[in-house]
Amino acid sequence: MSPQAKKYTDKQEQIATFANALGHPVRVAILELLASQSCCYHGDLSEELPIANSTLSQHLKVLKDAGLIQGEINPPKTKYCINRQNYAVASVLFASFFKDSLATEFTKDGVVLCE
Numbered sequence: 001m002s003p004q005a006k007k008y009t010d011k012q013e014q015i016a017t018f019a020n021a022l023g024h025p026v027r028v029a030i031l032e033l034l035a036s037q038s039c040c041y042h043g044d045l046s047e048e049l050p051i052a053n054s055t056l057s058q059h060l061k062v063l064k065d066a067g068l069i070q071g072e073i074n075p076p077k078t079k080y081c082i083n084r085q086n087y088a089v090a091s092v093l094f095a096s097f098f099k100d101s102l103a104t105e106f107t108k109d110g111v112v113l114c115e
Contacts, residue, residue, distance in 0.1 A: 015097055018090040021066035026051060027061050031082070036070060039081040 046053050063069045067086040072079045
């Protein structure tokens with residue numbers, strides 16, 4: 001296979017991007033906070049989470065780069081909210097991924113039947 005040939009589907013890459021963004025408890029906590037309200041300022045998040053501002057900024061960047069949140073800069077504050085469109089995409093992708101995985105047939109001992 002040539003180095004430029006694509007190895008993974010767009011769906012696999014998108015799931016991996018979202019999964020990576022969800023791969024730290026702080027980022028999950030950030031998403032839970034943002035999902036419970038219409039928006040939140042960086043300072044409010046730093047008061048809620050027991051981490052340094054610089055660490056919070058790094059986690060917010062990962063979530064923003066993955067497209068799960070969006071930010072609006074109004075100096076000197078930055079306001080964040082859930083990117084509802086991408087959140088819906090992630091929800092559908094994960095639901096489909098897990099549903100398809102559960103459709104796999106198992107033996108009575110719980111071993112995957114492979115051919």
